[in-house]
Amino acid sequence: MSTQSTTELKRRSRKAEVVSPKPAPRLDVSRRIRRLQRQAPMYAFQGLNDLSTRLRDATGREVIDMARVMELAQFAYRQRELARRGPDYAVDEFGFDAQWTESMLPLFKILYDDYWRVETTGIENVPADGRALLVANHAGVLPWDGTMIKTAIFAEHQHPRHVRALVASLFMGMPMLSWFLRRTGQTVGHPDDTRRLLERDELVLVFPEGVKGTGKEFKDRYRLRRFGRGGFVATAIRARAPIVPVSVIGSEEIYPMLANAEPIARAFGLPYFPLTPFWPWLGLLGLIPLPSKWRIQFHEPIHAEAHPVSAADDQNLVMTLSDQVRDTIQKGIYDNLRLRRGVFV
Amino acid sequence: MLVTGVSNPLGSEVARRLAPQVEQLFGCDVADPVAALEDMDFVHADTRLSVIGKLIRQLKVDTVVHLAVTVDSPSAHRAAHETNVIGTMNVLAGCAGPSSPVRRLVVKSSQAVYGASPSDPSFLGEDIVASERKASGNRRDLIEMEQLTQEFSLRTPRCDVATLRLGYRVSEGTTLGRYLSLPIVPTFAGFDPRLQLLHEDDAADAIVRAATSGPQGAFNVAADGIVLLSQAIAIMGGQALPVLPPYGRWMGRLGVRTLTGIDLPAHLADVLTFGSVADNTRFAAAFGWTPSVSTRGVMDALARGKASDILEAPSPPQEYELQVYLQRRRRAERNGHQGTTPLALKS
Numbered sequence: 001m002s003t004q005s006t007t008e009l010k011r012r013s014r015k016a017e018v019v020s021p022k023p024a025p026r027l028d029v030s031r032r033i034r035r036l037q038r039q040a041p042m043y044a045f046q047g048l049n050d051l052s053t054r055l056r057d058a059t060g061r062e063v064i065d066m067a068r069v070m071e072l073a074q075f076a077y078r079q080r081e082l083a084r085r086g087p088d089y090a091v092d093e094f095g096f097d098a099q100w101t102e103s104m105l106p107l108f109k110i111l112y113d114d115y116w117r118v119e120t121t122g123i124e125n126v127p128a129d130g131r132a133l134l135v136a137n138h139a140g141v142l143p144w145d146g147t148m149i150k151t152a153i154f155a156e157h158q159h160p161r162h163v164r165a166l167v168a169s170l171f172m173g174m175p176m177l178s179w180f181l182r183r184t185g186q187t188v189g190h191p192d193d194t195r196r197l198l199e200r201d202e203l204v205l206v207f208p209e210g211v212k213g214t215g216k217e218f219k220d221r222y223r224l225r226r227f228g229r230g231g232f233v234a235t236a237i238r239a240r241a242p243i244v245p246v247s248v249i250g251s252e253e254i255y256p257m258l259a260n261a262e263p264i265a266r267a268f269g270l271p272y273f274p275l276t277p278f279w280p281w282l283g284l285l286g287l288i289p290l291p292s293k294w295r296i297q298f299h300e301p302i303h304a305e306a307h308p309v310s311a312a313d314d315q316n317l318v319m320t321l322s323d324q325v326r327d328t329i330q331k332g333i334y335d336n337l338r339l340r341r342g343v344f345v
Numbered sequence: 346m347l348v349t350g351v352s353n354p355l356g357s358e359v360a361r362r363l364a365p366q367v368e369q370l371f372g373c374d375v376a377d378p379v380a381a382l383e384d385m386d387f388v389h390a391d392t393r394l395s396v397i398g399k400l401i402r403q404l405k406v407d408t409v410v411h412l413a414v415t416v417d418s419p420s421a422h423r424a425a426h427e428t429n430v431i432g433t434m435n436v437l438a439g440c441a442g443p444s445s446p447v448r449r450l451v452v453k454s455s456q457a458v459y460g461a462s463p464s465d466p467s468f469l470g471e472d473i474v475a476s477e478r479k480a481s482g483n484r485r486d487l488i489e490m491e492q493l494t495q496e497f498s499l500r501t502p503r504c505d506v507a508t509l510r511l512g513y514r515v516s517e518g519t520t521l522g523r524y525l526s527l528p529i530v531p532t533f534a535g536f537d538p539r540l541q542l543l544h545e546d547d548a549a550d551a552i553v554r555a556a557t558s559g560p561q562g563a564f565n566v567a568a569d570g571i572v573l574l575s576q577a578i579a580i581m582g583g584q585a586l587p588v589l590p591p592y593g594r595w596m597g598r599l600g601v602r603t604l605t606g607i608d609l610p611a612h613l614a615d616v617l618t619f620g621s622v623a624d625n626t627r628f629a630a631a632f633g634w635t636p637s638v639s640t641r642g643v644m645d646a647l648a649r650g651k652a653s654d655i656l657e658a659p660s661p662p663q664e665y666e667l668q669v670y671l672q673r674r675r676r677a678e679r680n681g682h683q684g685t686t687p688l689a690l691k692s
Binding site: 086087089091093094095169170172173174175176177178179182183187188190192193196 | 468535575
């Protein structure tokens with residue numbers, strides 16, 4: 001054995017030195033930037049506050065609403081908080097995330113209060129607890145009317161409740177939209193889903209007109225389409241739930257659909273392809289809905305639960321009740337149109 | 346009782362649980378079993394050949410548990426078709442006929458027969474008739490297999506047939522399990538489907554229960570609760586990357602294959618877009634049993650398994666031969682023979 005190898009062995013058997021990386025000298029600049037980053041929101045608020053008081057003094061009216069700004073800031077913080085909760089949050093079996101939905105409410109409140117200036121009447125007709133089937137008219141190319149009914153009940157009802165709307169499978173197959181709809185408590189418009197939700201004592205919202213309603217042309221905007229085959233009535237009777245008819249006006253004008261480009265719709269497998277004054281000519285800008293004036297009226301409940309369960313198979317009764325609901329909603333639309341001063345005011 | 350396909354992990358687990366409950370247990374498969382089992386007689390028999398019918402008749406089998414059905418095999422399409430359709434056809438033919446001793450038949454199927462589409466109800470009931478028009482690949486085979494089983498059930502009233510549609514499983518080696526274990530998981534952009542997963546133990550338990558007694562028909566075997574795909578990925582410690590195109594499923598599958606090397610079957614790609622949750626109330630009502638592990642529990646178990654990285658040791662190579670030898674010896678003793686003379690050790 002050569003001496004070289006023994007020295008080598010000796011060298012190797014020496015106690016290993018603990019070499020820890022020296023702490024990198026922290027640049028003073030980066031610390032300052034970090035501090036600035038932390039305090040930036042505060043500075044921004046102070047600046048904005050000053051600006052708002054100065055503008056108020058100069059013009060004599062509220063130009064920047066600080067309460068609204070605070071609300072938006074809170075919304076941003078809440079979103080960041082929710083993004084950090086990891087995988088341990090509860091969704092129900094339909095994929096509904098109540099916490100997240102409530103965090104999105106400020107955005108919809110802005111649409112509700114300021115953009116469409118929704119006036120809601122008859123909210124007391126919505127039961128505070130227990131199951132009920134809300135039945136509404138459907139218009140406007142995208143289902144914004146559903147979001148406004150949900151916002152109305154969550155924001156204006158004495159007992160805020162989440163409404164579970166039933167959505168056409170067409171929207172459930174769309175990227176982003178399906179994700180959003182499921183997250184906020186919607187499910188697919190299938191009788192089985194309606195029954196399950198009602199049996200869990202939820203408020204369920206249906207649009208019996210379906211995609212035929214959203215795909216209405218502008219000239220027919222206030223005329224209700226056929227209410228399917230009255231399936232919603234049969235489901236309500238079976239689940240022993242009262243029916244609350246809901247009339248919505250204003251959604252008809254958000255996307256004035258002048259024509260339906262059927263060949264394009266067929267090519268993409270859609271039920272309709274709307275042509276409005278802005279879509280598709282302006283691209284994504286054409287998707288911005290117009291700021292029409294909305295009114296929502298909740299009518300007196302129709303007590304479908306008073307009928308025995310066997311009445312669900314009585315097609316005559318089902319169609320009679322279905323027509324009664326439809327007439328109530330149609331009359332509500334005409335009443336509210338008379339109460340509305342103009343389309344945009 | 347005869348269990349086909351005992352050499353896959355689920356089959357061997359079912360056989361292990363059935364062995365103490367039944368008088369005589371036979372198992373057959375084309376490959377050797379992964380774990381040796383003393384109380385089971387193993388026969389090398391291929392369900393794709395008509396020899397299986399002869400086997401059933403000769404052994405006077407009263408219950409057949411047909412587990413030789415492959416669901417999770419993206420490649421080798423032809424082989425999966427042969428196993429699922431032709432294999433089941435042979436087993437059914439073996440159970441048919443007036444001289445057949447078979448009184449109960451349990452066929453393993455999968456939740457994959459439903460596929461996944463946006464128009465499905467949120468909870469898939471057993472009576473939803475799968476539309477065969479759009480089905481492809483593995484799912485079409487499963488639908489055909491179930492149709493054959495149903496026809497058999499109608500033609501042979503003295504034999505009870507139960508079809509078990511097992512939920513998706515994520516144990517190691519399944520495509521879904523490997524997909525969820527990726528460090529960066531490519532997902533379909535704009536979708537966050539609901540997933541429902543079944544634990545291996547529950548799957549085996551359900552088959553054992555259905556094999557011993559109970560009504561006939563098709564049953565979903567599915568766990569309670571759901572997880573969202575994004576939650577499942579986060580539980581596994583991965584990162585979702587929504588890069589797959591939302592339309593054109595084949596492009597997404599191609600993307601997954603090129604990015605990760607995992608070959609997603611068509612039905613699984615649909616499930617990862619639209620989600621699939623089965624209604625498990627019928628099985629609970631019929632057998633009075635619900636899976637013990639919830640979907641969340643299955644996911645947590647998978648994450649724990651990934652963290653500790655335990656590999657289950659396969660039985661040593663000669664274990665199987667040893668078991669066969671011991672079995673033969675026992676049988677010889679039972680029949681009154683002296684058996685082999687014990688070795689006289691020289692001192």
